Amino acid sequence: MDQQELEDFFRSLDRSFFVDDDMKKYAHLDEPLPIGFGQTISQPTLVLEMTKLLAPEKDSKVLEIGTGSGFQTALLAKMAAKVYTVERIAELMEKAQKRLEALNFSNIYYKVGDGSKGWQEHAPYDRIMVTAAARVLPAELVNQLAVGGRMVIPIGPPRSQELKVITKKDNGDIDVKTVELVRFVELKGQYGWTEV
Numbered sequence: 001m002d003q004q005e006l007e008d009f010f011r012s013l014d015r016s017f018f019v020d021d022d023m024k025k026y027a028h029l030d031e032p033l034p035i036g037f038g039q040t041i042s043q044p045t046l047v048l049e050m051t052k053l054l055a056p057e058k059d060s061k062v063l064e065i066g067t068g069s070g071f072q073t074a075l076l077a078k079m080a081a082k083v084y085t086v087e088r089i090a091e092l093m094e095k096a097q098k099r100l101e102a103l104n105f106s107n108i109y110y111k112v113g114d115g116s117k118g119w120q121e122h123a124p125y126d127r128i129m130v131t132a133a134a135r136v137l138p139a140e141l142v143n144q145l146a147v148g149g150r151m152v153i154p155i156g157p158p159r160s161q162e163l164k165v166i167t168k169k170d171n172g173d174i175d176v177k178t179v180e181l182v183r184f185v186e187l188k189g190q191y192g193w194t195e196v
Helices: 003-012 021-026 044-054 071-079 090-102 139-144
Strands: 033-036 039-041 061-065 082-087 108-112 125-130 145-155 161-168 174-182
Touching (some): 044 071, 044 125, 061 071, 061 139, 071 090, 139 145
Parallel strands (some): 061 125, 082 108
Antiparallel strands (some): 033 039
């Protein structure tokens, strides 16, 4: 991955484009902002850091769990060949898709559904980005990760999670590295903290 290209594109993205009118005046702040439905857009420095950790390549097929505002999706789509993004809230997906199409991205595929189960029909994926916190590592996502592939995911209880980088080895085993403590909204479904 070309880190300079990523950083240049990141700086060129207007974050206010990805939030609603009443939040635009806060878009320059390096902190999470609400985007409706109890969801947030993460602070920009964390979005950039997670993209660097994921390290998508120009030929990578990426699965994104939690489209949200589309800000993270835009970075992934710029750095990878294809992005398959799953969002459980239809209204958020609709807004994100309009924004991303306005930016002329044509390599993004959209699905409204339970992201914790991934998107099986297009698996395996070279990279998986999870932008909501799981209670445990979702088995379906591990299964959909290609050998040699990498996943970035926050795992842990509601108030504080560990940001983890998961790598699938040639023999199918997984290597787990903990990067830092983060705080994300909950991944809904089987791998979240609350019953649905």
